[in-house]
Amino acid sequence: MVKGKFFMAAAERAKSDVALNLTLAVIASSSAPLLLLDGDLQVLAASASFCRAFEIKPDDVTGRQLVELGAGEWNVPQLQSLLKATASGVARIEAYEMDLNRVGHDGRRLLLNAQRLDYAGDDETRLILTVTDVTEARLEKKLKDELILKNANLLQELQHRVANSLQIIASILLQSARRVQSDETRSHLHAAHQRVMSVGALQRQLAISSEDDVHLRPYFKELCETIGASMIRDPNILKLETECDDSVVRADVSLSLGLVVTELVINALKHGFPDDRAGRIKVFYHSEGNDWRLSVADDGVGMPTHKDNARPGLGTSIIKALSAQLRASIIIEDAGPGTVISLVHTQAAKAPSLGPAA
Amino acid sequence: MDMHSRNIVLVAEAQGLVRGIAADVLNDHGYEVLEADCTEEVLSILAERGDDIRVLFADISLPGSMDGLTLAHTARRICPWIGLLITSGNARMSVAGLPEGSRFLAKVYDVADMASHVGALTTA
Numbered sequence: 317m318v319k320g321k322f323f324m325a326a327a328e329r330a331k332s333d334v335a336l337n338l339t340l341a342v343i344a345s346s347s348a349p350l351l352l353l354d355g356d357l358q359v360l361a362a363s364a365s366f367c368r369a370f371e372i373k374p375d376d377v378t379g380r381q382l383v384e385l386g387a388g389e390w391n392v393p394q395l396q397s398l399l400k401a402t403a404s405g406v407a408r409i410e411a412y413e414m415d416l417n418r419v420g421h422d423g424r425r426l427l428l429n430a431q432r433l434d435y436a437g438d439d440e441t442r443l444i445l446t447v448t449d450v451t452e453a454r455l456e457k458k459l460k461d462e463l464i465l466k467n468a469n470l471l472q473e474l475q476h477r478v479a480n481s482l483q484i485i486a487s488i489l490l491q492s493a494r495r496v497q498s499d500e501t502r503s504h505l506h507a508a509h510q511r512v513m514s515v516g517a518l519q520r521q522l523a524i525s526s527e528d529d530v531h532l533r534p535y536f537k538e539l540c541e542t543i544g545a546s547m548i549r550d551p552n553i554l555k556l557e558t559e560c561d562d563s564v565v566r567a568d569v570s571l572s573l574g575l576v577v578t579e580l581v582i583n584a585l586k587h588g589f590p591d592d593r594a595g596r597i598k599v600f601y602h603s604e605g606n607d608w609r610l611s612v613a614d615d616g617v618g619m620p621t622h623k624d625n626a627r628p629g630l631g632t633s634i635i636k637a638l639s640a641q642l643r644a645s646i647i648i649e650d651a652g653p654g655t656v657i658s659l660v661h662t663q664a665a666k667a668p669s670l671g672p673a674a
Numbered sequence: 675m676d677m678h679s680r681n682i683v684l685v686a687e688a689q690g691l692v693r694g695i696a697a698d699v700l701n702d703h704g705y706e707v708l709e710a711d712c713t714e715e716v717l718s719i720l721a722e723r724g725d726d727i728r729v730l731f732a733d734i735s736l737p738g739s740m741d742g743l744t745l746a747h748t749a750r751r752i753c754p755w756i757g758l759l760i761t762s763g764n765a766r767m768s769v770a771g772l773p774e775g776s777r778f779l780a781k782v783y784d785v786a787d788m789a790s791h792v793g794a795l796t797t798a
Contacts, residue, residue: 472764475763475764475765476735476763476764477763478763479763479765479780479781479782480689480692480763480781482781482782483689483692483763483781483782483783484689484691484692484695486782486784486785487692487695487696487699487785488695490699490784490785490786491695491698491699491702491785494702509784512782513782513784515782516781516782517782519765519782520765520780520782521765523764523765523766524765524766542784545784545787546784546786546787
């Protein structure tokens with residue numbers, strides 16, 4: 317093998333060395349910019365891609381010190397000491413980032429990897445240094461991060477505004493309920509307050525999940541806790557429970573489902589349990605594939621039998637509108653005691669025109 | 675209600691309507707209420723009337739030179755007896771980082787809930 321000191325001067329002679337030729341050819345043709353260095357950081361070979369990327373004349377590379385390349389922009393003390401440490405085997409440069417500053421050029425962000433080559437039969441030290449220009453990638457990431465942060469800030473601002481608006485509406489409704497004389501009006505205002513609170517519960521759930529999908533179990537649980545806290549006078553007498561599988565739905569679907577639950581529970585509270593009657597209301601949700609069933613069951617006094625008492629209120633029209641939107645059928649069953657009202661969505665019966673089964 | 679009648683509650687909230695309604699509700703529950711719409715106003719009211727103020731009910735994103743968390747800690751330092759009820763439109767917030775004994779109520783809150791939290795803080 318040719319000795320290192322003679323390497324450059326002996327470049328012509330080295331042509332006879334097939335192995336060396338192959339090595340140099342491999343380096344020269346590498347599409348990734350790379351340098352072959354000796355232990356004193358003298359350049360033994362450079363890839364054409366390196367010369368192209370950093371505007372260095374290909375015939376003025378070999379035999380030069382790394383620090384002399386170009387106009388001296390590679391003279392970076394920290395890089396030198398890292399390469400020396402790599403050459404002596406005490407370190408390895410892995411993903412070292414540095415800025416290359418050339419006169420008349422914008423700074424480039426480089427990612428460097430260096431490795432000492434171990435091969436049998438020669439005690440000369442050889443280093444291979446690969447250089448990746450990551451300027452664009454870093455810039456892109458920075459812009460992306462900034463955009464994400466900006467969006468997150470906007471979203472949070474929007475959530476604050478929505479929360480404040482809902483807070484105003486909910487507070488006014490409840491304050492009004494405190495001041496009216498008529499029991500009927502008061503109960504309407506309480507129900508309206510509850511509807512706003514239900515939207516607020518969803519808003520919170522959405523903000524927490526940070527996704528566009530909503531997990532129904534915690535959402536229904538929180539929703540029913542809110543309804544219970546504001547509409548059930550004595551939770552020891554009247555219990556409101558949820559039983560929900562692990563279903564996850566889109567935000568708009570969850571809003572519809574949540575409003576249906578609100579209406580059905582308000583309905584059950586209003587009609588099922590007169591005169592502080594004890595009992596239990598249970599909200600079920602179960603899905604299988606694309607089919608799902610949402611039920612609100614109570615063990616109250618049951619459905620009104622006279623048509624006069626069954627006059628549809630605001631709740632009924634809301635439930636009908638929402639079930640049509642959810643492409644579900646409404647099924648009302650007499651549970652004796654009590655009532656079970658279900659919304660059922662099956663893939664086959666998706667046409668809302670089929671109408672309520674009851 | 676009467677047992678709280680000498681308790682002053684300081685409501686700190688930038689949104690006038692939200693603040694006004696909270697003040698109304700607390701008035702209805704028998705509290706005397708002072709209002710502030712920024713952190714500076716909270717601090718100046720605490721400096722003047724701090725001795726009479728039992729509870730600070732504040733939105734954590736109150737505008738001003740101080741952030742809400744620092745305000746809560748500062749209020750506790752000026753008035754060690756003060757009960758803190760913190761609200762926020764940011765649902766991810768919790769009592770973590772707030773002074774000891776603070777309560778947190780996410781917006782949209784039920785004003786009746788809010789009043790009972792204030793009640794619990796004044797009797798604590």
